[in-house]
Amino acid sequence: MRIKKILSPEWGQEKIAISGWVRTKRGSKNVSFIALNDGSTINNIQIVAEGSVFSEELLKQITTGSCISVEGNLVSSKGSGQDKEVLATKIVVLGVADVDEYPLQPKKHSLDFLREKAHLRLRTNTFSATFRLRHTLTFAVHKFFNDRGFFNIHTPIITSVDAEGAGEMFKVTNLDLENLPKNTAGKVEFSKDFFGTKTHLTVSGQLEAELGALALGKVYTFGPTFRAENSNTSRHLSEFWMIEPEVAFSDLEKNMDLAEEFLKYCIKYCMEKNADDLKFLNKRLSDEENALKKENRLEMSLIERLEFVLENDFVRLTYTEAIDILRNSNHNKKKKFNYLIDGFGAELQSEHERYLVEKKFKKPVIITDYPKDIKAFYMRVNEDNKTVRAMDILFPTIGEIVGGSQREERLDKLEARIEEMGVCKNELWWYLETRKFGTCEHAGFGLGFERLMMFVTGMKNIRDVIPFPRTPQNAWHSKIVHKSLEIWT
Secondary structure, three states: OOOHHHHHHOOOEEEEEEEEEEEEEEEEOOOOEEEOOOOOOOOEEEEEEOOOOOOHHHHHHHHOOEEEEEEEEEEOOOOOOEEEEEEEEEEEEEEEEOOOOOOOOOOOOOHHHHHOOOOOOOHHHHHHHHHHHHHHHHHHHHHHHHHOEEEHHHHHHHEEEOOOOOOOOOOOOOOOOOOOEEEOOOEOOOOOOOOOOOEEEEOOOOOHHHHHHHHHOEEEEEEEEOOOOOOOOOOOOOOOEEEEEEEOOHHHHHHHHHHHHHHHHHHHHHHHHHHHHHHHHHHHHHHHHHHHOHHOOOOOOHHHHHHHHHOOEEEEEEEHHHHHHOOOHHHHHOOOOOOOOOOOOOOOOHHHHHHHHHHHHOOOEEEEEHHHHHOOOOOEEOOOOOOOEEEEEEEEEOOOEEEEEEEEOOHHHHHHHHHHHHOOOOOHHHHHHHHOOOOOOOOEEEEHHHHHHHHHHOOOOOOOOOOOOOOOOOOOOOEHHHHHHHOOO
């Protein structure tokens, strides 16, 4: 049985059997107090092991990090900090942990240190709480869409198409790298490769999801995506998870409504299901912030930020309106922005997005109708032929969290955009055919799951919200390296 269930108010059995890992042990010859955790909850259960019942040799094997199974009686606790404890009648040491070697001793460890011990960090309170929340958030995503009639589809991980036109894709090949076949022009002959053409790891399942929406009505994908960007920052991963719904007979307004409802649902679900974990992470973040200079501290606690999203309707404004606000702001006039805003066409940076959310409106913000020159080919062009039906959702501390658009359903307009942007039309013949056979307006958005995880948990480094981060120069489980800065991060 799991500790979370035993500690719940409705638990009524006296005799129990549990297994877990020792967080701490204290006491004397007469009695030992063991804090046991099995990963089901942030809370430990105290095991009372009397010296008259257990041998000194056995108790010496029980150290921080060791794994034990316990049988005993659940009784009311006489100590502070817990309602229940277990009076042990039988203890079996399943796995020892040498106190001189086990690195996670009962003291506060920095996140830098824990990234050095990435293979063990899930055993700490911070990371066990984080990854329980990751599970809850994953479940919330599927529940939200399932309850609203969406169908989950699995889009290809290996693809020949670059949905974003970014060119930053990992190559996939079965060719002998030591003896590559070449054509008469000296180029690699990809017709000899496994798939008979150039293939890559996907950056998005959107284009394939659109096919699903134009047949099933409402679909969503939730799977791994890959970017071959050489970015060693706290906000980038080489492998991450994307949530991408696509809806037929939907326009930009309906798309924004769906995204806002989705975000609020997921956050509320986590707050209801993982209150103890969030309480712990809220305190962890507060302690971290209190160690900073006042001017560098975040204005809101973790719980306050989550409530901030739930309690406020999202402000909606156009890109042009946002640019005017930013250009005329004191921040811009006094050159407090690292990237100054001079007019239409400027790409918004995180500092601009956060200014709009945290300073100007004090609400989450949705910006719409971006210049077409800075957006992807598949976004529906507005009547002004200058902007597209795009939208980005901005959150406090994090900036952009969702990007989406009404998709271009008009074949002639889509072909024109493909030509304008230099996208290979031949590779998208199948995508274009959906505009020839029964086209209709449709819309969707993309949400980086780890970005949402950062917001929900308060973790400031994206490497800390995915169990096994993949970043440049880092494909190990043992430690997470920030090579470009030559430090552990």
